[in-house]
Amino acid sequence: MAKNVTPRSEDYSRWYTDIILQGKLADYSPVKGAMVIRPNGYAIWELIQQNLDRMFKETGHVNAYFPLLIPESFMHKEAEHVEGFSPECAVVTIGGGQVLEEKLYIRPTSETIIWSMYKKWIMSYRDLPLLYNQWANVIRWEMRTRLFLRTSEFLWQEGHTAHATPEETEAEALKMLQVYKTFAEEYLAIPVIAGRKSDSEKFAGAVHTYSIEAMMQDRKALQAGTSHNLGQNFAKAFDVKFQDQDGQQKYVYATSWGVSTRLIGALIMAHSDDNGLVLPPRMAQRPIVIVPIWRNDPEKESVISFADSIYRELKTGWNVIFDDRDQYKPGYKFAEWELQGIPLRLEIGPKDVEKNQVVMVRRDLMEKQFISRDGIFEIVKNSLEQMQIEMLEKARQFRETNSRNFDRYDELKDFLAAEGGFAHVHWCGNPACETKFKDDSNATIRTIPFDAVSEDGACIVCGKESGRRVIVARAY
Amino acid sequence: MAKNVTPRSEDYSRWYTDIILQGKLADYSPVKGAMVIRPNGYAIWELIQQNLDRMFKETGHVNAYFPLLIPESFMHKEAEHVEGFSPECAVVTIGGGQVLEEKLYIRPTSETIIWSMYKKWIMSYRDLPLLYNQWANVIRWEMRTRLFLRTSEFLWQEGHTAHATPEETEAEALKMLQVYKTFAEEYLAIPVIAGRKSDSEKFAGAVHTYSIEAMMQDRKALQAGTSHNLGQNFAKAFDVKFQDQDGQQKYVYATSWGVSTRLIGALIMAHSDDNGLVLPPRMAQRPIVIVPIWRNDPEKESVISFADSIYRELKTGWNVIFDDRDQYKPGYKFAEWELQGIPLRLEIGPKDVEKNQVVMVRRDLMEKQFISRDGIFEIVKNSLEQMQIEMLEKARQFRETNSRNFDRYDELKDFLAAEGGFAHVHWCGNPACETKFKDDSNATIRTIPFDAVSEDGACIVCGKESGRRVIVARAY
Numbered sequence: 001m002a003k004n005v006t007p008r009s010e011d012y013s014r015w016y017t018d019i020i021l022q023g024k025l026a027d028y029s030p031v032k033g034a035m036v037i038r039p040n041g042y043a044i045w046e047l048i049q050q051n052l053d054r055m056f057k058e059t060g061h062v063n064a065y066f067p068l069l070i071p072e073s074f075m076h077k078e079a080e081h082v083e084g085f086s087p088e089c090a091v092v093t094i095g096g097g098q099v100l101e102e103k104l105y106i107r108p109t110s111e112t113i114i115w116s117m118y119k120k121w122i123m124s125y126r127d128l129p130l131l132y133n134q135w136a137n138v139i140r141w142e143m144r145t146r147l148f149l150r151t152s153e154f155l156w157q158e159g160h161t162a163h164a165t166p167e168e169t170e171a172e173a174l175k176m177l178q179v180y181k182t183f184a185e186e187y188l189a190i191p192v193i194a195g196r197k198s199d200s201e202k203f204a205g206a207v208h209t210y211s212i213e214a215m216m217q218d219r220k221a222l223q224a225g226t227s228h229n230l231g232q233n234f235a236k237a238f239d240v241k242f243q244d245q246d247g248q249q250k251y252v253y254a255t256s257w258g259v260s261t262r263l264i265g266a267l268i269m270a271h272s273d274d275n276g277l278v279l280p281p282r283m284a285q286r287p288i289v290i291v292p293i294w295r296n297d298p299e300k301e302s303v304i305s306f307a308d309s310i311y312r313e314l315k316t317g318w319n320v321i322f323d324d325r326d327q328y329k330p331g332y333k334f335a336e337w338e339l340q341g342i343p344l345r346l347e348i349g350p351k352d353v354e355k356n357q358v359v360m361v362r363r364d365l366m367e368k369q370f371i372s373r374d375g376i377f378e379i380v381k382n383s384l385e386q387m388q389i390e391m392l393e394k395a396r397q398f399r400e401t402n403s404r405n406f407d408r409y410d411e412l413k414d415f416l417a418a419e420g421g422f423a424h425v426h427w428c429g430n431p432a433c434e435t436k437f438k439d440d441s442n443a444t445i446r447t448i449p450f451d452a453v454s455e456d457g458a459c460i461v462c463g464k465e466s467g468r469r470v471i472v473a474r475a476y
Numbered sequence: 477m478a479k480n481v482t483p484r485s486e487d488y489s490r491w492y493t494d495i496i497l498q499g500k501l502a503d504y505s506p507v508k509g510a511m512v513i514r515p516n517g518y519a520i521w522e523l524i525q526q527n528l529d530r531m532f533k534e535t536g537h538v539n540a541y542f543p544l545l546i547p548e549s550f551m552h553k554e555a556e557h558v559e560g561f562s563p564e565c566a567v568v569t570i571g572g573g574q575v576l577e578e579k580l581y582i583r584p585t586s587e588t589i590i591w592s593m594y595k596k597w598i599m600s601y602r603d604l605p606l607l608y609n610q611w612a613n614v615i616r617w618e619m620r621t622r623l624f625l626r627t628s629e630f631l632w633q634e635g636h637t638a639h640a641t642p643e644e645t646e647a648e649a650l651k652m653l654q655v656y657k658t659f660a661e662e663y664l665a666i667p668v669i670a671g672r673k674s675d676s677e678k679f680a681g682a683v684h685t686y687s688i689e690a691m692m693q694d695r696k697a698l699q700a701g702t703s704h705n706l707g708q709n710f711a712k713a714f715d716v717k718f719q720d721q722d723g724q725q726k727y728v729y730a731t732s733w734g735v736s737t738r739l740i741g742a743l744i745m746a747h748s749d750d751n752g753l754v755l756p757p758r759m760a761q762r763p764i765v766i767v768p769i770w771r772n773d774p775e776k777e778s779v780i781s782f783a784d785s786i787y788r789e790l791k792t793g794w795n796v797i798f799d800d801r802d803q804y805k806p807g808y809k810f811a812e813w814e815l816q817g818i819p820l821r822l823e824i825g826p827k828d829v830e831k832n833q834v835v836m837v838r839r840d841l842m843e844k845q846f847i848s849r850d851g852i853f854e855i856v857k858n859s860l861e862q863m864q865i866e867m868l869e870k871a872r873q874f875r876e877t878n879s880r881n882f883d884r885y886d887e888l889k890d891f892l893a894a895e896g897g898f899a900h901v902h903w904c905g906n907p908a909c910e911t912k913f914k915d916d917s918n919a920t921i922r923t924i925p926f927d928a929v930s931e932d933g934a935c936i937v938c939g940k941e942s943g944r945r946v947i948v949a950r951a952y
Contacts, residue, residue: 030550030592031580034543039608042539063518067510068582068613068629069566074506090545091570092582095628096617097563104507106544106568106582116506132515137544137613141572152571153544 005339007274012218019268020147023277023339033142033152037261040340041148043285044264045155049135051187051282052157052259055179061131061159066113068137069104074112078237081111084204088140090152106139111205111230111256114160115238122162122252124243129172130162148265149222149476156260162252164244166231169253170208173229176257177210180225188263189280189391190214190270191399192224193422193471195447200431203256207231213446213471215399216269219421221446221475224266227257265476270395271364277341278363280391281384288314288380289321289342293330293349306353306373310346313377338363343387344380362387364394405469409460412472416441422473424452426466428459436461437472446471481815483750488694495744496623499753499815509618509628513737516816517624519761520740521631525611527663527758528633528735531655537607537635542589544613545580550588554713557587560680564616566628582615587681587706587732590636591714598638598728600719605648606638624741625698625952632736638728640720642707645729646684649705652733653686656701664739665756665867666690666746667875668700669947671923676907679732683707689922689947691875692745695897697922697951700742703733741952746871747840753817754839756867757860764790764856765797765818769806769825782829782849786822789853814839819863820856838863840870881945885936888948892917898949900928902942904935912937913948922947 005022006014020026025041037045053063069092075082085108092104107113114132121127135157142152159176163169177194184192192212202209206228214224232251235241241249271278281287292307294300304324311322321342323333330347337345347359347368358376360369364387371379402421406412412423416437427433427445437443452468459466481498482490496502501517513521529539545568551558561584568580583589590608597603611633618628635652639645653670660668668688678685682704690700708727711717717725747754757763768783770776780800787798797818799809806823813821823835823844832849836856840863847855878897882888888899892913903909903921913919928944935942 027593027596029543029589031543031545031547031589034545036543036593037541039538039540042541045541046539062515063522064515065513065518065521065631067505067507067512068615069507069510071507087573089570089572090568090580092566093569094565094567094579096565096619103570104566113505113507117503117512120503139544143572155541 005274005276008217015274016269017147019272019277019339023341025264025268025277026147028145028147031152033145035145035147035151035153037155041264044267044279044283045261047187047283047285048259048263049157052179052183053135055183056133056157056159059131059175059179061133061161063134064132065134065136066110066117068107070107070110070113072103072105074116075105077112078205078233080233081205081237085109085140088142090139090141107136108138108140109256109258110134110136110138110158111160111234111254112238115234115240115254118162118252119238119240122240122242125164125245128162128164128242128252129168131159131172132161133157133159146265146476148268149262154261156258158256158258161255162235162240163255164242164250164253166253169231169255170229173208173210173227173255173257176255177212177225177227180227180257180259181212184212184214184224184263185392187280187282188267188270189282189388189395190224190266191392191396193447193449193451195449195452195471197226197447198431198434198445198470200434201444203228205230205233207233211447214266214270215395215402215422215473216266216476217398218269219402219419219473221422221471221473222262222266222269223446223475224263225257225259228255230254230256271391272341275335275366276339278391279341279343281343281388284341284343286319286321287343287384288318288346289323289337289344290314290346290348291323291330291333291337293347295350299350302353303348303350307348310348310358310373310376314380317377317381344383364391406460407457412460413441416443416472416474419474422446422471424469425460425472426457426468427470427472428462428464428466430459430462430464433459433461441474443472443474446473446475481750481752484693491750492745493623495748495753495815499817501740501744501753502623504621504623507628509621511621511623511627511629513631517740520743520755520759521737523663523759523761524735524739525633528655528659529611531659532609532633532635535607535651535655537609537637540608540610541612542586542593542610544583546583546586546589548579548581550592551581553588554681554709556709557681557713561585561616564618566615566617583612584614584616585732585734586610586612586614586634587636587710587730588714591710591716591730594638594728595714595716598716598718601640601721604638604640604718604728605644607635607648608637609633609635622741622952624744625738630737632734634732634734637731638711638716639731640718640726640729642729645707645731646705649684649686649703649731649733652731653688653701653703656703656733656735657688660688660690660700660739661868663756663758664743664746665758665864665871666700666742667868667872669923669925669927671925671928671947673702673923674907674910674921674946676910677920679704681706681709683709687923690742690746691871691878691898691949692742692952693874694745695878695895695949697898697947697949698738698742698745699922699951700739701733701735704731706730706732747867748817751811751842752815754867755817755819757819757864760817760819762795762797763819763860764794764822765799765813765820766790766822766824767799767806767809767813769823771826775826778829779824779826783824786824786834786849786852790856793853793857820859840867882936883933888936889917892919892948892950895950898922898947900945901936901948902933902944903946903948904938904940904942906935906938906940909935909937917950919948919950922949922951
């Protein structure tokens, strides 16, 4: 395997693309703005789906499927929503050889089509809550593609719930954000900050938008998941009322929440290095590769036999790759599996057979460890668990190192210009001050963190009083 | 639950729709030709996906994802393919507010976009085979919707494999048909006949099309899955060559194979009755419902306590519904769960508590059985397994009863006019004779079965010689 990954220090953006193309995670397609997710990339998406889907079901949600195509008139029923999404839609005007009477929009998100159905299904408080989720593809037109992070078509899940009370609705929106946070940290090994979006950053049609924000290795922020309290906006747009226990007709309350294949981009950027992808063990369908090494036939026989007994033992616990290909040298194989991010490599040569040992290399550390063949199952199990924990911790330390409080605007500007990371600053709540971050530094308020401590301060732009700090950063 | 299922004998087509709407499996959407798959229906699709996906992986396949939108020019590269699919496509002409230079077709199937990528990825025999599958939505324009069976948008999987030799390609096409047959029989409890399609019924662009054919309760045939040997047609259309071991440049060979949400329609029509859906246990995410029955508070206390101990025992093995809702009468609950096809109902009243017993009703038999509370886990397990087997057997007997050999054309016509079932007839292989079935009886050659015995005979239309029988029937 000839490795041609551009070093991060040289060109971060090319490094990211190299990791994806050479790790065979995805590829550009002949359709502008669209990508192909190759098996190595899709395997990550499958693990995201399986684990999140289980967590959704554990919190009482069920899956459904709604149509891809949305009548143009539906898009116009919620004023903010159409303004936000209509310009970036792909539009079907011909169907079955005929020009259509009404244009159909490929869903950029499904609130409108789903709430048109909820009107049919919700009559009484007994029908509530509806806790539905959908796994689907959506299109938001993009010409400047960035693999996984910004593509016209992407895969995602969108939860759409309906409730009788505002309290229950708010609780649902926050609960699902917490599910995302748990998933990001425990599975992707990406530490995230949960909080509320400022009004200018919220979803088109929402009352409140909550998000989880992660820091990438170039110290930029990446929004990794959002959860919206939609209030009664969509119920009013689609006239969805229910008869409450008091006999009154009331509008239904809504949430929606989603994560997408963008998470794969976050995963790559959070952990990978100049040798290629680094996958946390829980995100690897094949977490272990065994590479037997030999120079001649007698060596081959004993090495393969030794390695095979280890293979058979380990495959009772994991999907293990046994790379005994004849036509490639060990160094080539190492490089190939490093590019693809396989968490643990076990090298076995004639010396190792003699000593009843194995050389183990953790993908995140890239250091050789000699381990005993006896008890290897437990050693491998512990190493994978340890690696999962340490990758999260490493990413957390990186974020902490690159987060700072600022109280002077000129210092903040310098920090952002140098792409320094997350700036914690006081902000008065005025959109005009928020706009200044964007205008001066191409930065935004990423989140108003839930866990920000109460602290008297002065808005870093205008000096008006503020009760706690928000996070300002450049973002993907 | 007020049941309003139209009896099969009265109106089969309305019966089918009633089952779906009242069982909350699916609903009509505001977009013509498109349906909404509700949670009860999607739960079946999830089980189809999980089991087939496991079987695909066990046979060496991996998943990938290709773009939804296909450039118009791609559709035109394979002559038969464009002729077959182009007229039924939905076409995007506007993207991001601009009229597009080239129209984009929403995929009706993905051969063209996938083979344009295979051209990038396949260089050498070392790159082969590629054994890829995709889970996706597709659109084939339809105005006359039939829920699950015929909708503009549907969900499916499409396998697309690339091979170096014609022998390996043919073996792959047949292997995947066998996977479908195993799945249909062991999971859906639908017996199917595997065989080859006649040329007039084959896929647009295929060399051979194989299918599995099932009989519905109205004795019509339903094609439940197809597998195509595409030869080198798409490789030639997209100029995909590989360097073989002999150093020669050769065109790559291809298969494709798919099943869709249509299988849910087949499942409904194969097993359901006038009380609603009947699900084979392996297709039920929630295979058991416990309904405690009481008249007053003291009764309630003892019944609930008894029922709850059973619930806790059974839920270690299955996802069990415990229906202790106060506001509904037992009869209402029975009807509701019958409509939704829950395989086993356990009724528990005060008398049952006294006798340490439970009333068990299998959904397919609708007969009360008294079973002992002791050892209930094993009894339930055995009953579910027995039900799975007996449902397949019942469907097989129904098919056999409604299948007959015919050697006289007038008798065949009468049989088909009476919607009698599967007619096994001799056919000479001439498309003109095949057309006559269609013209006279609105019937087609469903399949040339693999397991048809060699038998000298005369074509039922023209009298020319024939070596084995084919199956003629009306079909969905």
